[in-house]
Amino acid sequence: MPAPPAGVHKPRKPRPSRARGLRTTTGCLTCRKRRVKCDESKPRCRQCFKSDRECLYDPSIDITAPPTASKEAASQQATPVHAPTSHSLTSPGAQNSIAKGIDPQLFIHSPELRFDLSPLTFSAGLPSPNSAPFEWYDLLAEDAINNIEKHNLGFDQVCLSRRQSPAPESHVDPTLESPDQNHALESSSQEPWNSQDVITLSNDELGLFQHYINLVGPVLDLFDPSAPFSNVVPRLAVHNVGLLKSLLAVAARHMALHSESPPQQANRLNADVSHSSSGAHDSNGIETQLSHVATQYYYETLHYLSQNLLYPSYTRSGEIISTAILISTYEMFDAQGKYSDGGWERHLRGIFWIQRSQGNNGESEDCLRKAVWWAWLRQDIWVAFRESRRTLTIWRPTKRLMDLSPDELATRIVYISARCVDFAATEKHYDMNIRIDQGDKLLQALDDWYQILPPAFKPIYTLSTPESGMFVPIWIHPPSYAGAIQMFHFARIVVLINQPSMGGMQAFRQRQRLLDESVETICGIAMMHQERDLPSAFVNYQALYAAGLCVQTPSKQRAILQLLERTLQITRFPPKTLLDDLANYWRAES
Structure with a gap:
């Protein structure tokens, strides 16, 4: 090969920048144009959020992929389009994100799933799963006995003491471990703590029962279209004395709150059920009467619990968690009542214990258990917000x-x-x-x-x-x-x-x-x-x-x-x- 002419340098191959590999090409287009560091948060990075700029990303770049393509990534790229994958976009949310032009990968790991759990729930004082229902009941009974003594309510305190001898139980229904809704309804009447026949209601109790279905149940069912509190709980209650008493207690307490409503408001609320057999129209008298009725049903619920908590199958049943959330709702409505002592806020912790012992959460397969969990969390959010404390839940969602x-x-x-x-x-x-x-x-x-x-x-x-x-x-x-x-x-x-x-x-x-x-x-x-x-x-x-x-x-x-x-x-x-x-x-x- 001839030598190059004198004075002419041989061209060198272009050398990559020394910073190659340290610079990122996956930041948002706005930060790359401004030449500032981008934290690559989506849908809006921190720099764009702070400066109120439009945050745009190159749709051809996936920030979740490693800088260098691996064999695994190459094999995924070779996968046929029609082949099913773990990230198949068939859900409504995924289809909606595609329709909006949003990268579905943004929503795989949402930040709320990584937020610190509540330290209130990791203390050494947490009861064991087996003792959780008893610890919850002890909270209720202690406050109830204090109220009986303080206000001379005339209710027998002995009835609130738990039995000392274990209750006989011939078998434990396996469906109660993780019950299916239909199986729970079919098998519940076979338990010794349930009534095989439908419990007879008086006319006044039937009015309260209807008030619950028409008004109280929908409040608890707001975020659940299957309406288990309006549809499932009443069916369980007519075979379970404890659940029925708690249902009547919350209905009477809610009705008492609305006893002074003007007629037009009562019509809007569908509260056209007779408040008493006498048909009296004295709002103060009606409110007092209904409050006493609600209190009586509340203590009768506690009496039922004291007699049936020693049945292992009952402590794992849908009836007990339904009773627990109805008691909590009663206490919520009674938060400023004559006999209230702030017990509602404390008792929410007991419901957390029971649900933890049963493994219930916001993704439970059984619709009733899932609905109770969400109803409990809604109540706990308000209390935690007002008391400047953390919520009690330690569960994290698993669905994207x-x-x-x-x-x-x-x-x-x-x-x-x-x-x-x-x-x-x-x-x-x-x-x-x-x-x-x-x-x-x-x-x-x-x-x-x-x-x-x-x-x-x-x-x-x-x-x-x-x-x-x-x-x-x-x-x-x-x-x-x-x-x-x-x-x-x-x-x-x-x-x-x-x-x-x-x-x-x-x-x-x-x-x-x-x-x-x-x-x-x-x-x-x-x-x-x-x-x-x-x-x-x-x-x-x-x-x-x-x-x-x-x-x-x-x-x-x-x-x-x-x-x-x-x-x-x-x-x-x-x-x-x-x-x-x-x-x-x-x-x-x-």
Whole structure:
């Protein structure tokens, strides 16, 4: 080969940059254009979130893949399109994400699944699974005996003592270990703690029974279209004395709360059942009479428990967890009653113990056990939020967002809300950077959930102009989806008002914009569902209270107070002192 001419250098092969392998090509397009470090969070990275910029990703790049292609990745790429895989996109959530142009991989590992579990549930004082029902009952009995002595109720305290000798049991039905709904209904009447024949009801008891099915059951069933509290629990109750007594107790207590309702409101609530056989119209007398009736049924429920807890099959049954949540609901309605001593908040921990002993959670195959778990969590979220403590649950969902049905998405936001309440209760001496990072993860989890929602969660109709000049009514149907959107904005407010910020004016404006959006949506939904749907009102009051925590203008404060007061007229829970709490909070912040 001839030598090159003098003075002409031989061209060298281009050498890759020394930084090759250290730079990433998987950040968002916005950060790459700005040449800033991207944490690759989706659907919006932290840099874009802080600077309020549009966050876009190259759809051809999968950030979950390793930098270098492995043999396993190559074999996956060679898989035929029609071959089934573990990430097959057949669920409604996955199909919806594809339709929106959203990468389904974003929702495989949602951040709320990695949030720290509650330290309250990992103490050495947790009862064993076998003793959990007894520990729960002891909480109830101790408070009940104190009330009997304090108020001279005249109820026999001895009846609340547990039997000392074990109850005979010829067999343990294996279906009670992990019961199927139909099998549970078929086999329950064969147990010694159940009645084989349908229990006879008096006329007054039948009225209370109907009141429960028409009004109380739907409140507990809001997020469950199969309505197990309205359909399954009554069928079990007519064969189980303890469950029946707890059902009548909560119905009587709820009816007592509404005994002073004006006639038009009573009609809206379908509360047309006679309050007493005498037909008296004295509201104070009716309320007192119903309160005494409810208290009597409550103590009779405890008496039944004291006589039947020693049946092992009963402590593992659907009847006992149904009884537990109905007792809890009774105590919730009775939270400001004459004989209340704050036991409801403490007794929620006992229900956690029972469900833990049975292995129940939000994904249980048995619909009743799953429904009880979600009803319990909704109650615990409110108590934890008001007491600035963490929720009691230690369960983590196993299903991915993309695999959830629309109804399952509605309940998933309840779980995410629980994690957000946990964040608000986290010890404030944590490192500020850790707190900011935790808040960002929860905000991302909320955004992931919101982005994957199907069109059914969008408003059916929104009025063009506000009725009162303040908030625009928003109509979302069915009510469970409206409640889910309310819970989403409740949770987002809880995180935003508890997350520290190290940003400047831009970050402040972004945060305020999100808070204003949540307030507008919460109040708009509450206006549209106001006085029309009792179950929805039990989500409205919680969301409205949170909305009130982040408004500063007097006009909006007055509007929220009016909405909240009207909602409390429907729910009769929590007490109207909640209005004073909100007003006192505004005065302290001004």
